[in-house]
Amino acid sequence: MTTILEPEVIPKGRRVKLKTSSRGTVPYVDKKELATELNRSRTTLSQWEELLIKYSPDFRKFYSPGSPWNDFQAYCLELIHCWRIGIKTRKLPPDAYQSYVIENSQLFTLENYKNDIQQQRQTDATINNAKLIEAA
Structure with missing residues (x-):
C-alpha cells in the first residue's frame, strides 16, 4: 500500500499543510528561523528564492x-x-x-519532494522495525 502525499492546496484562501519529519508537524517555516538553521543570511535565501521563482514552476x-x-x-x-x-x-x-537551479530544475519539483518524503518515511519505518526486533 502506497501513501500519496498531496501538495499544499490553497482552497479559497485557506492553507492545507504539508508535513515533514525534519520539522515535525510545523507546516510553515519562518524565514529568519530557516536562515539561522542553515547559517545563511535572509538576503541570501531571498536571492535563492528569486531564482526558484523564475525557474521552478512548482515553487x-x-x-x-x-x-x-x-x-x-x-x-x-x-x-x-x-x-x-x-x-x-x-x-x-x-x-x-x-546555473545550478537551471541545470537541476528537476530536483525542485513536487514529485521529487514527495518521493524524498516517502523514502524518508520508509527508512524511518525500517529503522523503527529494527529497533523493535532488537528490543524483543
Whole structure:
C-alpha cells in the first residue's frame, strides 16, 4: 500500500499543510528561523528564492510575498544549501547559483519532494522495525 502525499492546496484562501519529519508537524517555516538553521543570511535565501521563482514552476505556485515558507519551499532552499556546502571554493562565479537551479530544475519539483518524503518515511519505518526486533 502506497501513501500519496498531496501538495499544499490553497482552497479559497485557506492553507492545507504539508508535513515533514525534519520539522515535525510545523507546516510553515519562518524565514529568519530557516536562515539561522542553515547559517545563511535572509538576503541570501531571498536571492535563492528569486531564482526558484523564475525557474521552478512548482515553487512559483506556492510563492506568496511576505508569508513564511512551507515545507516544499524550505526543501528547495535546503537543496541549494546542500549543493553549496559540497563546493569547497570560497567564492563562486556570479551566475553559479542560477546555473545550478537551471541545470537541476528537476530536483525542485513536487514529485521529487514527495518521493524524498516517502523514502524518508520508509527508512524511518525500517529503522523503527529494527529497533523493535532488537528490543524483543
